[in-house]
Amino acid sequence: MKLMLLGPPGAGKGTQAKRLEDAYGIIQLSTGDMLRVEVASGSDLGKQAKEIMESGGLVSDDLIINMISSRIDHDDCKGGFILDGFPRTTPQAEALDTMFSDKGMKLDHVIEMKVDDDAMVERITGRYTCAGCGAGYHDSFQKPKEEGICDKCGGTDFKRRSDDNAETVRSRLEAYHEQTAPIITYYRDKGTLKSVDGMAAIDEVTTQIKDEIG
Numbered sequence: 124m125k126l127m128l129l130g131p132p133g134a135g136k137g138t139q140a141k142r143l144e145d146a147y148g149i150i151q152l153s154t155g156d157m158l159r160v161e162v163a164s165g166s167d168l169g170k171q172a173k174e175i176m177e178s179g180g181l182v183s184d185d186l187i188i189n190m191i192s193s194r195i196d197h198d199d200c201k202g203g204f205i206l207d208g209f210p211r212t213t214p215q216a217e218a219l220d221t222m223f224s225d226k227g228m229k230l231d232h233v234i235e236m237k238v239d240d241d242a243m244v245e246r247i248t249g250r251y252t253c254a255g256c257g258a259g260y261h262d263s264f265q266k267p268k269e270e271g272i273c274d275k276c277g278g279t280d281f282k283r284r285s286d287d288n289a290e291t292v293r294s295r296l297e298a299y300h301e302q303t304a305p306i307i308t309y310y311r312d313k314g315t316l317k318s319v320d321g322m323a324a325i326d327e328v329t330t331q332i333k334d335e336i337g
């Protein structure tokens with residue numbers, strides 16, 4: 124199964140993708156995570172992406188399209204995957220269509236997570252992850268069961284993204300509305316779009332997505 128999660132920064136794409144990975148045995152492909160690995164490694168690709176990511180803008184389509192195209196050829200994608208954070212522009216959506224038809228793949232579901240922009244600032248500024256296993260948390264909305272200890276791996280080291288600040292969130296939301304929101308119409312016109320209420324509680328959103336997938 125191949126899924127796509129669409130929604131602005133903070134909509135809950137990563138949170139839901141991790142739950143769907145466990146439920147369906149498919150893997151999350153987050154272009155944001157892939158870029159952060161490149162930045163941390165200091166690769167050429169990472170060097171090109173770093174400043175743009177810090178400013179809350181979008182990295183060039185060519186770079187992203189090449190990155191995802193080679194990623195989905197890996198063996199671990201054979202059982203299916205969840206696209207999280209890609210595509211983010213109309214050229215990326217069009218490139219994905221071409222890529223899928225060239226590779227003989229089919230996109231099964233596009234899920235739009237509907238949220239209020241106003242709530243996204245608090246979601247983003249309160250977001251943090253386990254440094255050991257990458258599990259996602261929030262200062263108010265998704266705390267570990269025991270304070271300071273990761274539910275999943277027992278780790279005690281956590282980290283926050285440098286671009287998760289109130290200022291950058293504004294630019295990222297702007298980029299979303301200008302460049303990404305048009306692809307919702309693109310998939311609606313194709314008839315593959317389904318929508319869920321991303322403002323609902325985390326468990327409820329998972330249930331809605333599973334209902335849509337069937």
Ligand code: ADP
Binds near residue numbers: 247250265321322323
């Ligand atoms: P995205 O990948 O779309 O940018 P995340 O999944 O990282 O978003 O979620 C952003 C933050 O909001 C995280 O800290 C997460 O714990 C929290 N969060 C995710 N979904 C919900 C929800 N339905 N209600 C409240 N908080 C949520």
Ligand code: ADP
Binds near residue numbers: 155
């Ligand atoms: P979020 O979902 O919280 O906005 P991501 O982790 O998906 O954040 O992305 C972080 C940053 O990486 C984006 O602000 C952007 O600069 C870059 N990025 C990720 N995916 C793409 C993409 N498909 N196209 C262009 N830039 C991207």
Ligand code: ZN
Binds near residue numbers: 253
């Ligand atoms: Zn952990």
